[in-house]
Amino acid sequence: MTGRSSVDPPEARFPRLLKARPGFGARVSILILVLAACASCARKGTDSSPAPAPAPATSEASADTSWGPGHARARLIADRAAAAPGESLVVGVSFDIQPGWHLYWNGANHTGYPIHVDPELPAGWSAGELLWPAPERHVSPGNILDHVYTGRVTLLLPVRAGAAEAGPATLRARLRWLACHQVCLPGSAEVALTLPVRAEAGAPDGGDGAPPGPDAAARFAEARARLPRPLAESPVPVSVSVEAAAAEIHVPGATRLVFFPGPGCTTLTNPIRDAAADGDRLRLSLSTEPGASPVVSGVLEVRRPGSPPAFYTLGISPPAGS
Amino acid sequence: MSFSRSRILVPLVVAFVLGGCAARESTGDQATGAGPPAARNAGASDTTGRFAEVGKPAPDFTLTDTEGKTHRLGDYTAQGKVVVLEWFNPDCPFVQKQHKKTHNMIETEAMAAKMGVVWLAVNSNAPGKQGSGLERNREAKAEYAMDYPLLMDPDGAVGRLYRAKTTPEMYVIDAEGNLIYQGAIDNNPSPFELGTVNYVKQALNEHAAGKPVSEAETKSYGCSVKYPS
Numbered sequence: 191m192t193g194r195s196s197v198d199p200p201e202a203r204f205p206r207l208l209k210a211r212p213g214f215g216a217r218v219s220i221l222i223l224v225l226a227a228c229a230s231c232a233r234k235g236t237d238s239s240p241a242p243a244p245a246p247a248t249s250e251a252s253a254d255t256s257w258g259p260g261h262a263r264a265r266l267i268a269d270r271a272a273a274a275p276g277e278s279l280v281v282g283v284s285f286d287i288q289p290g291w292h293l294y295w296n297g298a299n300h301t302g303y304p305i306h307v308d309p310e311l312p313a314g315w316s317a318g319e320l321l322w323p324a325p326e327r328h329v330s331p332g333n334i335l336d337h338v339y340t341g342r343v344t345l346l347l348p349v350r351a352g353a354a355e356a357g358p359a360t361l362r363a364r365l366r367w368l369a370c371h372q373v374c375l376p377g378s379a380e381v382a383l384t385l386p387v388r389a390e391a392g393a394p395d396g397g398d399g400a401p402p403g404p405d406a407a408a409r410f411a412e413a414r415a416r417l418p419r420p421l422a423e424s425p426v427p428v429s430v431s432v433e434a435a436a437a438e439i440h441v442p443g444a445t446r447l448v449f450f451p452g453p454g455c456t457t458l459t460n461p462i463r464d465a466a467a468d469g470d471r472l473r474l475s476l477s478t479e480p481g482a483s484p485v486v487s488g489v490l491e492v493r494r495p496g497s498p499p500a501f502y503t504l505g506i507s508p509p510a511g512s
Numbered sequence: 513m514s515f516s517r518s519r520i521l522v523p524l525v526v527a528f529v530l531g532g533c534a535a536r537e538s539t540g541d542q543a544t545g546a547g548p549p550a551a552r553n554a555g556a557s558d559t560t561g562r563f564a565e566v567g568k569p570a571p572d573f574t575l576t577d578t579e580g581k582t583h584r585l586g587d588y589t590a591q592g593k594v595v596v597l598e599w600f601n602p603d604c605p606f607v608q609k610q611h612k613k614t615h616n617m618i619e620t621e622a623m624a625a626k627m628g629v630v631w632l633a634v635n636s637n638a639p640g641k642q643g644s645g646l647e648r649n650r651e652a653k654a655e656y657a658m659d660y661p662l663l664m665d666p667d668g669a670v671g672r673l674y675r676a677k678t679t680p681e682m683y684v685i686d687a688e689g690n691l692i693y694q695g696a697i698d699n700n701p702s703p704f705e706l707g708t709v710n711y712v713k714q715a716l717n718e719h720a721a722g723k724p725v726s727e728a729e730t731k732s733y734g735c736s737v738k739y740p741s
Contacts, residue, residue: 301678332672
């Protein structure tokens with residue numbers, strides 16, 4: 191029978207071993223073998239600016255047992271040690287992702303499943319919209335383009351504390367995600383953070399009442415550095431022209447531009463070819479539905495010599511009647 | 513069971529299985545021009561017009577299934593069959609949502625079979641990648657009780673012809689050989705729960721009623737098809 195694979199690498203055996211539910215140690219060993227065999231494949235094709243360096247490699251990071259079946263660890267952190275009644279603060283949903291694996295942004299991906307955050311707040315508290323740091327592009331064979339996170343990522347959830355003066359407030363969130371490497375595995379977690387409610391705020395809280403520390407502060411800083419800002423904040427004027435068949439983005443002085451199409455963006459005909467380029471211009475071929483108005487929405491990454499990469503929100507349609 | 517009963521039952525079962533298989537066998541005359549000639553090495557460019565596109569003739573192809581039988585799409589079209597293609601990877605959580613957590617996919621296939629529709633699964637994962645290889649796929653076909661052919665496309669040529677990006681990804685081809693649906697199996701793009709709308713059921717039902725398919729193209733979701741690097 192032709193077509194029978196003569197190679198039987200660990201990852202071909204891996205799924206059957208998973209099915210047979212062997213001991214945890216055996217699964218871990220196979221996973222290490224798979225990762226060792228495939229470590230070089232994970233970042234292939236990533237051509238946008240890299241996310242901040244992954245969590246330092248410690249003995250904890252290299253032993254797989256701590257990552258769990260979802261290949262990521264998640265926790266809630268707060269940008270202050272306590273909340274004042276009625277105060278606005280930011281909660282971070284922070285993921286440490288197993289090296290070699292990635293999680294998905296909530297924009298236009300060909301495959302995968304974005305991180306889902308379902309918050310549960312105490313009575314009187316309210317939450318705004320989740321804020322997503324800019325991802326990286328991940329290209330796979332077969333013209334497959336996804337936008338992913340590696341290393342670590344913190345999604346930011348603005349919340350407003352309840353007006354009532356009360357004791358500790360426990361914020362919870364139910365999380366779901368898909369972690370992919372050579373295989374894809376779903377992950378889920380229920381995370382919680384307890385914050386005292388009192389008159390004065392303090393330094394970032396590590397979570398669950400733990401003393402505030404530099405780790406949480408660093409995670410917030412990394413996330414904020416990659417949050418897209420309004421286009422008007424660009425130091426140079428960004429021109430975007432949109433027609434049914436194509437859009438052009440021009441940023442004078444830029445040495446590289448990357449566009450991450452968001453969930454509402456008109457489908458790009460060839461985003462692998464079009465949505466990232468050296469220089470100061472992108473030309474995006476669009477597949478606009480007949481009769482529909484093209485919308486170019488998402489995140490634009492701008493690289494300029496001597497500056498860190500900057501990220502802007504794009505949300506452009508042609509003027510009404512055009 | 514007693515020896516005499518098994519002497520009757522076993523041949524009956526064998527005859528039933530073989531009869532069932534024969535009903536789905538690719539027989540009949542060569543297709544006459546149902547779509548462009550089969551391509552074995554589809555290029556990466558999307559501009560040649562040779563790739564699958566809703567509203568156009570579905571590209572013809574020939575693949576061998578896990579049991580060693582050859583299937584040509586054009587032969588089914590020549591018999592006037594509606595054909596469903598299901599891109600498959602036994603180890604993808606989105607596929608397992610349909611085949612293991614639930615049996616939604618084979619239930620949809622059973623409904624389709626009653627309508628005379630031919631259902632073919634295709635695995636375009638490259639050798640050595642997740643869910644590839646004859647052994648794993650034979651095993652999964654049995655485990656998931658897939659009573660329809662599972663075609664092996666290890667060099668990914670047919671996947672590229674159909675621009676299949678995810679598993680699952682679904683295609684419906686009418687009896688004239690035109691592609692009338694491409695996209696997701698349902699409207700919940702998660703590996704966890706089924707959606708509330710089964711797009712393939714919907715397309716087959718609308719088509720059988722003589723209506724145009726209302727949602728002919730949806731965004732597919734799933735794991736990436738593991739083409740060769």
